Amino acid sequence: MTMEQPPVLEAQGITKYFYSPEKTKVLKGVSFRVHRGEFVSVAGKSGCGKSTLLYILSTMDTDYEGKLLIEQQLVTGRRPDDLARIRNEKIGFVFQFHYLLNEFSVLENVMIPALKLGKLSREEIEHRAMEKLRIFDMHQHALKKANQLSGGQKQRVAITRALINDPLIIMGDEPTGNLDKKNSETVFNIFKELAGTFHQTMLVVTHDPEFAAGTDRTIVMEDGNIIDDLTNSNLP
């Protein structure tokens, strides 16, 4: 349905080797595209290379063969400072572990990427951060230190942080992997809401079949290859 639109993210023949303990080919020429507004999951067994692929797509891992394009711009081979800027501006991350900075308050944690981008004044950023926290019902915890929150709350703050710069795409690496069933559901619902209400483009790596089934499209990987690309028919 969106095929005529240019892709947001495009991988062309991504190949990656691990060198220790011995040279192993973990990704064997992976190619696919992600379009605007798509909620894509990458599923597969542990060790199939799905996380490795995500870190290459996130521009953090630069040691690979093949090409990576973001908004049709070639990203492969760019200088580290440029990549840092791309990550800051265009990509939001949600990891299995929340990675909040305990030295800062919840609000400041959310604000840091925007302060780094430096497009808005501090007051405007603070206002936006509060707005985003309100979406996830976290605004009453804004002034708490990050380590005073529960696991599920932390992950909600981490998602808010990923959204602060209105990124082109949100990447998740097992975002519910560390949470109990109830919190998993909450976080999953947040992702669903982002996809449904805000049409946020998202690429999430998961080994949870339930989570994968809830997304628009699932890329299934095995032994460094894409073996299946399913469009899920979800009823809203």
Place this chain on the structure above:
Amino acid sequence: MKSGLITSIARSLMVARFKQTLVAAIGVTFSITMFVALLGFMNGLNIMLDSLVINRTPHIRLYNDIKPNPDQPVGRVQAFAGSYNIIRSLKPNASRESIYNNEAIMNTLRADKRVLGVAPKITSRVFFNVGATDMLGIVNGVDVEEENHLFRFSDYVTSGNFTDLKNVANSIILGKGAADRMLAEIGDVIQATTSQGNRVQLKVVGYFQSGLGELDNVQCYASIGTVQKMTGQPASYITDIQVKLHHLEMAPALAKEYGAVFGVDADDIQTVNAQFETGTGVRSMISYAVGITLLVVSGFGIYNILNMMIYEKMDTIAILKATGFSGGDVNRIFTTIAVSIGIVGGAAGILLGFLVCLGIERIPFETEALPTIKTFPVDFNPKYYAIAGVFSLVTTYFAGFFPARKASAVDPVDIIRGK
């Protein structure tokens, strides 16, 4: 805005590890304190020891040296021109010790803008007749006021009043060592024989103590008039003209110039007292070396603490990089931490060092040899404080350099995948 963000992250990291940061800053403070105190004290002593000599020594001394005439008759014989003439058993000629036309020379010198002051002097060797023994002494005939103005004469007259030298006829101020040996007290009359054979009676009006024992055993002072009378010379008789300059460094050049212009021998202070300069140089070098060693050691402390902080904050570094901070930004965060420790520790150290110097300056230090010194001397030259400040920044910057580089090279993928 961006640098504000980096500073605020650096500050948060420091607050989170407040104790370690404090220990690092105290290390810098301690070394800067010691550096400032050590240099201030060492150089205070240096200046005092040097001034023992330099205060009492003219920058340029004009006199007629006793030496053989360089123009020997054989040199004028045309037949031997171009040959080497070797003369044996040459003796100094009976040239006069007095400086010819000294009044005019002194007036010219006083008009010279480079000259601080001029004091005439006569040096005369005498024997003090004490009972059955004779003791050698040197009586310096001085212009009392000029001598005091240029060479702080009064500082070294430990008992009696130096102006009595001018006001009391046939008076003498004895070196402390000489007076002790002669058992001469103030008000006593002593007898001396000059090298011309004249016997004179002199009244003791004070004691002179320079701090250099050897000098105090022989050096005595009288007014110029008294010495001229003792030696039976006219009022124009002057053997030395002592010149003090505004700038000590100009002495060698000006000595050459005056020697040529006035046709007399001229010695400058650098040539005469070269060993003092050397001693001062070596002592300051040692104190700088010790001070810098202290700073380097505190630098290693900062290096360790930053390294530890980086290991503890791997997650923070990883997420900062994942959310768009470049290696350079992370580097700046840790460099900011190091330099902040340097600034705070250094400023506290400079202040404490100043207080320690004030403390040292109050410690009593009285010694027979140094009559003018009552407490330990300390030099408060701002130069040492500036050097300490610069060094605290430089060492902390370098101490932070390698840890910061390591932090900037952290690969976020390694950290995030490891969880």
